[in-house]
Amino acid sequence: MTIKQAIVQQALTLIKPQMVVGFGGGSTVGELVKEAANHVNDITVVTPSPTTRQLATVLGYTVVDTAYCDRVDIAFDGCDQLDHHGNALKSGGGIHANEKIIASLADEYWLLTMQDRLVDQFDIKTPLVLEVLPAALSLVMRTVSDLGGQATIRTANNRDGFTLTDSGNLLIDCHFPTYAKLTDLNVELATLAGVVETSYFDHLVTNAWLGDATTNTVKALF
Known part of the structure; x- marks a missing residue:
């Protein structure tokens, strides 16, 4: 099992039938979307990502627009950097406005990322x-x-x-x-x-699954 698959398996435990689930962009979230379809596909999906929307539609999920959704049970996304207080920079994808809408709607907002993206202070290389x-x-x-x-x-x-x-x-x-x-x-x-x-997410993150490629282990931030 790869470290990305290990992260996905941890995230899967949080998804329950009848939930409204937010899926962001990126390869790890994409794997979660695929894997969830094999385990608990009786969910409604919201997403800020056109790529994820297409994938979720092909897999048979009910996909709704956030304009008509007043609450999300749980949402998953990636990040460029994350600090120990649950703040994040999400600068690469350019869909952060719609990501923040979903994060604000969600009861829980989880990031799926690697341990090396957890920092004490944000690196100025990330804009x-x-x-x-x-x-x-x-x-x-x-x-x-x-x-x-x-x-x-x-x-x-x-x-x-x-x-x-x-x-x-x-x-x-x-x-x-x-x-x-x-x-x-x-x-x-x-x-x-x-x-x-x-692209700065100020105290919007509930928690994160952090994968360590060296030890092939996954742990929660909080």
Whole structure:
């Protein structure tokens, strides 16, 4: 059994029939979606990920939109980094606004990740990502610069132009010289006009399954 499969097996124990379950993006969550279909597929699924939505639909789950869902029993997702207080940076996928909606709806929000992504202090190599209305681009770029950061518009890999979210917004990758006051920095940017959401999850995480590839073991964060 691989360490990813071991993480999935632990997550499976938390899924019960008749639950509304949130599944995020990423390969580990994808494996959980597949495995759950073999054990307890009598669940309703919500997801921020188009890839996960397609997979869940093919597997025969009932998939609903969060616009028509006022509560989620449990949700699973990945992360780029996680600290010991349950805060996380989820910067890679660019779907953090919809991920936060599900996290906020969920009674329990679990991250499935590797032990080496648990940090004492967030690594500045991982950007703080902002989903931004196109009209606010100049305002956001100037504000990030004023706060001592460097902002870059994320570009598309498979075509000429910028990466757009499902809502048609821009993704701005922001690098700062330190994350020592990340909570305050996040609040300042999150409340800026035109910023839809940030990739910093402040006390939204209930718990996490952490896999250690060296020992091939899985443990809970809390």
